[in-house]
Amino acid sequence: MPEKVIYDIVIVGLGPAAVTAALYSYRNNLKTLLVGESFGGATLVSGEIENWPGIISTTGFELSEKMEEQLKKYCMDETCMKRSLIKSIVKNGEFFSVIDKDETEYVSKSVIYATGGEPRKLNIPGEQEYRNHGVTYCATCDGPLYRGKDVAIIGGGNSALKSAHMMKNIAKSVLVVTINPEFMGEQISIKQLEKAESEGRNVRTIKNGKTIEIKGNDKFVESVVIEHLDSKEKEEIKVQGVFVEIGLRPITEPVKNLGLEINAAGEIVANREMKTNIPGFFVAGDVSDLRDKQIIVASGTGCIAALSASEYLAKLGG
Amino acid sequence: MTKEFFMQKGVAYTEKSVATDQIAAQEMIDKSGQMGVPVTIISDEGKEEIVVGFDEERLTSILGLA
Numbered sequence: 146m147p148e149k150v151i152y153d154i155v156i157v158g159l160g161p162a163a164v165t166a167a168l169y170s171y172r173n174n175l176k177t178l179l180v181g182e183s184f185g186g187a188t189l190v191s192g193e194i195e196n197w198p199g200i201i202s203t204t205g206f207e208l209s210e211k212m213e214e215q216l217k218k219y220c221m222d223e224t225c226m227k228r229s230l231i232k233s234i235v236k237n238g239e240f241f242s243v244i245d246k247d248e249t250e251y252v253s254k255s256v257i258y259a260t261g262g263e264p265r266k267l268n269i270p271g272e273q274e275y276r277n278h279g280v281t282y283c284a285t286c287d288g289p290l291y292r293g294k295d296v297a298i299i300g301g302g303n304s305a306l307k308s309a310h311m312m313k314n315i316a317k318s319v320l321v322v323t324i325n326p327e328f329m330g331e332q333i334s335i336k337q338l339e340k341a342e343s344e345g346r347n348v349r350t351i352k353n354g355k356t357i358e359i360k361g362n363d364k365f366v367e368s369v370v371i372e373h374l375d376s377k378e379k380e381e382i383k384v385q386g387v388f389v390e391i392g393l394r395p396i397t398e399p400v401k402n403l404g405l406e407i408n409a410a411g412e413i414v415a416n417r418e419m420k421t422n423i424p425g426f427f428v429a430g431d432v433s434d435l436r437d438k439q440i441i442v443a444s445g446t447g448c449i450a451a452l453s454a455s456e457y458l459a460k461l462g463g
Numbered sequence: 464m465t466k467e468f469f470m471q472k473g474v475a476y477t478e479k480s481v482a483t484d485q486i487a488a489q490e491m492i493d494k495s496g497q498m499g500v501p502v503t504i505i506s507d508e509g510k511e512e513i514v515v516g517f518d519e520e521r522l523t524s525i526l527g528l529a
Contacts, residue, residue, distance in 0.1 A: 183464055277499035277515070289482035290491075290498050364496070386498075 151252050152178050154454050155243045157231050158259035160186025161440050162430025164212045165447030166257045167226070171219035173455050178251055179220070180227045180243070185209025186261045187393065187431065188440050193307070197441060205285065208440075233399045234258070241425065255457055257450045258400060258413070259429040262393025267299065271359030272389070279366025280359060280387045284308035291386040293317050297369045299356050300390035303330035308390050309338055309348070318347045320382060322354045322371055359387055395432045408434050419450035427454050464517040465501050472528055
């Protein structure tokens, strides 16, 4: 029986944080395995990207493709990069045991965990019933299917604003609902949305509005019910599409038994070196407790995590 | 992922972009009864199987690739 491979680093995820960590680790000649489901992670569906230095404008899809292309310069086979979903990570003595959905085990001296998050749900009546029947969590993926229709974007941050800008050029009308008193994204994006509304274009915004129900005809969405928090009045608004853009829920199920410190938002707590409370276990990107969920920040933390892991391995004598 | 799967398995396919092709978008909604992507339609002697999302197990089973 062949001897079990022991990796220096297993990097979990395929988004910008994981990819950057892998680049640094490959270039450091560390025995590295990058493992995740699909290249780009949340970046893949980020739509237009205009805040990545050196590239005036690109899309999440293009950037993800470029990341994959770049990695292939260093890794061409499954000994260093594998497409699979990681199910659990446990500590076995001095090593981490990383197990995928097919029960394949990868043994490693250190782990960089960069799984990012999945869309948060509203958890209101109608949301689950009409998922993919008018309720979607990805404007970039599904937006074009709502051409000429009335849609609602639920959320007030950058993702919601981005979706609103995309949909105002596709849909008949766009309703943007935030539960907060103000939108909380990039000022340039907020101003553009408010301008479109004030000019009487196809945009309506509701602040202090709580989305309480999604209604339909048993097949597709027909309306959304908003409670105005100021007046307590409820308003039913006809829409055929509801885009839920209220942030990400960190994916931490695979590491729930490691004893990691997790904050109230469910994110893994890390210091500025991306170290967690478990020696040898590093985090990067949106799964960590960093404030700013941005592609460039995720990449930056991937770099920090890789360098910290490298230092950790050097101290181990590996 | 679906496209990569087909390429890896050497399965010939025709791609329709529902983002740019309104007729294809309506066809997808009518046939799958939902609005999520991707949708794979596998035709065999007039009989159609619809797979919503990337479902490797189902695709493998319908196409007899196991």
